[in-house]
Amino acid sequence: MNIPQITIPRVVIIGGGFAGIQLAKKLAKQEVQVVMLDKHNYHTFQPLLYQVSTGGLEPDSIAYPIRKILSRFPNFYFRLANVTRIDPEAKKLETNIGPLKYDYLVLATGSKTNFFGNKEIELNSMIMKTVPEALNLRSLILQNFEKALLTDSLDEQDALMNFVIVGGGPTGVELAGALAEIKKGILPKDYPDLDTRRAQINIVQSSDRVLDGMSEVASRKAEEFLEKMGVNIWKDTLVTGYDGDIVSTNSELTFRTATMIWAAGVEGALIDGLKTSECLLPGNRLKVNEFLQVSHYKNIFAIGDIACMTSEDYPRGHPMVAQVAMQQGRNLGDNLLKILENKTDLKPFVYKDKGTMATIGRNKAVVDLPSWKFQGFFAWFVWMFVHLLSLIGFRNRAIVFVNWVYNYIRFDRAARLIIRPYKKETRSKDVKVVAK
Numbered sequence: 001m002n003i004p005q006i007t008i009p010r011v012v013i014i015g016g017g018f019a020g021i022q023l024a025k026k027l028a029k030q031e032v033q034v035v036m037l038d039k040h041n042y043h044t045f046q047p048l049l050y051q052v053s054t055g056g057l058e059p060d061s062i063a064y065p066i067r068k069i070l071s072r073f074p075n076f077y078f079r080l081a082n083v084t085r086i087d088p089e090a091k092k093l094e095t096n097i098g099p100l101k102y103d104y105l106v107l108a109t110g111s112k113t114n115f116f117g118n119k120e121i122e123l124n125s126m127i128m129k130t131v132p133e134a135l136n137l138r139s140l141i142l143q144n145f146e147k148a149l150l151t152d153s154l155d156e157q158d159a160l161m162n163f164v165i166v167g168g169g170p171t172g173v174e175l176a177g178a179l180a181e182i183k184k185g186i187l188p189k190d191y192p193d194l195d196t197r198r199a200q201i202n203i204v205q206s207s208d209r210v211l212d213g214m215s216e217v218a219s220r221k222a223e224e225f226l227e228k229m230g231v232n233i234w235k236d237t238l239v240t241g242y243d244g245d246i247v248s249t250n251s252e253l254t255f256r257t258a259t260m261i262w263a264a265g266v267e268g269a270l271i272d273g274l275k276t277s278e279c280l281l282p283g284n285r286l287k288v289n290e291f292l293q294v295s296h297y298k299n300i301f302a303i304g305d306i307a308c309m310t311s312e313d314y315p316r317g318h319p320m321v322a323q324v325a326m327q328q329g330r331n332l333g334d335n336l337l338k339i340l341e342n343k344t345d346l347k348p349f350v351y352k353d354k355g356t357m358a359t360i361g362r363n364k365a366v367v368d369l370p371s372w373k374f375q376g377f378f379a380w381f382v383w384m385f386v387h388l389l390s391l392i393g394f395r396n397r398a399i400v401f402v403n404w405v406y407n408y409i410r411f412d413r414a415a416r417l418i419i420r421p422y423k424k425e426t427r428s429k430d431v432k433v434v435a436k
């Protein structure tokens with residue numbers, strides 16, 4: 001990998017997401033060599049991916065080059081690499097660009113979409129965890145409308161204009177709200193010769209309320225907003241299959257659609273090599289202690305979505321959200337510096353929950369703070385402010401701000417471009433089972 005072999009310890013961080021970046025910043029300028037490996041050369045601000053999928057933002061406004069964040073630190077090395085295996089005995093990693101030794105290893109690999117073993121759904125549904133996936137979805141949505149124009153069959157048109165979102169968490173709700181706004185404000189202008197009133201947006205949720213990780217009042221208000229915007233919400237319903245045309249559920253309910261979006265769950269993005277019988281918890285997350293050290297491994301740590309630290313307050317681990325990842329990154333940074341100096345007064349990780357929020361659309365959001373819950377315009381304003389500030393880089397903040405102001409004033413989403421047409425085979429190549 002062409003990284004100098006020097007006498008100071010080497011900390012290898014796998015993943016330049018929310019957790020990895022915070023950790024690297026803490027270790028910068030210290031007496032330690034920091035090597036970050038990531039399969040992308042950019043950090044992705046996942047909370048705004050849905051705006052890329054729906055043409056509200058260009059992808060480069062929510063992605064930021066990892067080298068640019070950390071290049072000013074002399075002890076920092078970045079390599080674009082996919083880590084394929086960990087050899088804990090030899091303290092070595094295998095990657096697609098060669099092996100790398102470490103003294104301390106930090107797994108900050110985040111999570112990946114969980115299909116709960118359903119290969120048919122994995123093969124046929126759309127997902128939205130990365131920028132390329134968000135762009136695939138953007139292309140497919142627009143391609144569907146272009147195709148709908150070309151058919152005389154109303155059934156065919158309906159299938160092309162019918163969107164089924166599986167999962168009523170923040171991603172599903174935000175995506176449904178954005179699609180409803182497109183249906184109302186953009187489709188009639190872009191496709192005057194198509195009856196776009198027939199377009200349907202459906203959320204299928206397995207539990208009895210959307211946003212079930214938030215307060216009941218937030219769920220109730222979000223459902224009210226969505227229903228007013230014309231979104232159909234199907235609760236207590238499990239999607240059991242999708243053959244690329246028909247979505248089946250555990251009841252008699254079925255949908256015909258060209259687009260099913262799977263936003264129903266994630267699992268840890270694990271790398272082979274660790275003795276998982278000793279450190280793996282449900283959801284493919286690595287069991288860590290209060291110092292974020294992976295069970296049974298002295299010099300391996302895990303932070304962010306991949307890590308699961310159980311406690312009395314969080315018996316199933318912390319929520320898989322950006323705040324936890326960032327706070328864990330900072331906490332581990334402080335502790336690693338102490339470990340490197342042979343100090344023993346490590347600080348256990350304690351999550352400071354600053355609240356959760358989700359936006360449904362223009363002037364509509366729900367916010368649960370620890371001591372105050374509110375919804376509507378002010379919540380929407382707070383949501384925008386928090387997301388804008390959380391973006392990395394002045395350029396990205398400025399571009400997103402200008403885009404939001406433009407979209408707000410013009411009721412528009414100017415990035416509705418099919419730059420790279422979506423072909424279904426591209427995402428399905430790793431899936432072995434062929435759809436029925």
Ligand SMILES: Cc1cc2nc3c(=O)[nH]c(=O)nc-3n(C[C@H](O)[C@H](O)[C@H](O)COP(=O)(O)OP(=O)(O)OC[C@H]3O[C@@H](n4cnc5c(N)ncnc54)[C@H](O)[C@@H]3O)c2cc1C
Pocket residue numbers: 014015016017018019020037038039040042043044046047048049050081082083084108109110111128129170171269271303304305306320321322323325
């Ligand atoms: C659509 C969507 C919306 C979300 N909305 C919100 C929200 O509104 N608020 C909120 O708090 N949270 C939200 N989240 C969750 C939040 O994004 C995650 O909790 C957060 O990204 C976790 O940070 P992380 O550092 O653990 O992982 P990530 O930020 O996912 O970073 C992991 C990094 O590891 C890299 N990587 C993984 N495996 C390998 C490998 N084998 N080799 C090399 N590199 C690898 C990846 O390329 C990636 O860059 C959302 C997530 C999604 C998908």
